[in-house]
Amino acid sequence: MYIAQEESFGPVMVISKFKNGDIDGVLQRANATEYGLASGVFTKDINKALYISEKLEAGTVFINTYNKTDVAAPFGGFKLSGFGKDLGKF
Numbered sequence: 001m002y003i004a005q006e007e008s009f010g011p012v013m014v015i016s017k018f019k020n021g022d023i024d025g026v027l028q029r030a031n032a033t034e035y036g037l038a039s040g041v042f043t044k045d046i047n048k049a050l051y052i053s054e055k056l057e058a059g060t061v062f063i064n065t066y067n068k069t070d071v072a073a074p075f076g077g078f079k080l081s082g083f084g085k086d087l088g089k090f
Helices: 023-031 046-055
Strands: 038-041 060-063
Touching: 023 046, 038 046, 046 060
Parallel strands: 038 060
Antiparallel strands: none
16 A cells, blocks of 8 residues: 555554464565654564564664654664664665
């Protein structure tokens, strides 16, 4: 879908279905975009959350929350998003 491929700013959340246990398929779909500013993982399984957060191509990965951060924390994006971590090279 177009909305899942673009970097939309505003109150937008894409929720898509996936087969139970198809974590690598979900990661493939999530990373199949030119952008990677932020992402969110919602799960009861901390091992899955950590596995997914390591594989996602996003500058910030929120787990069981979204947009909760500290202004002193590094931020930025991957690919065509943002300026990279701490305004460094990406």
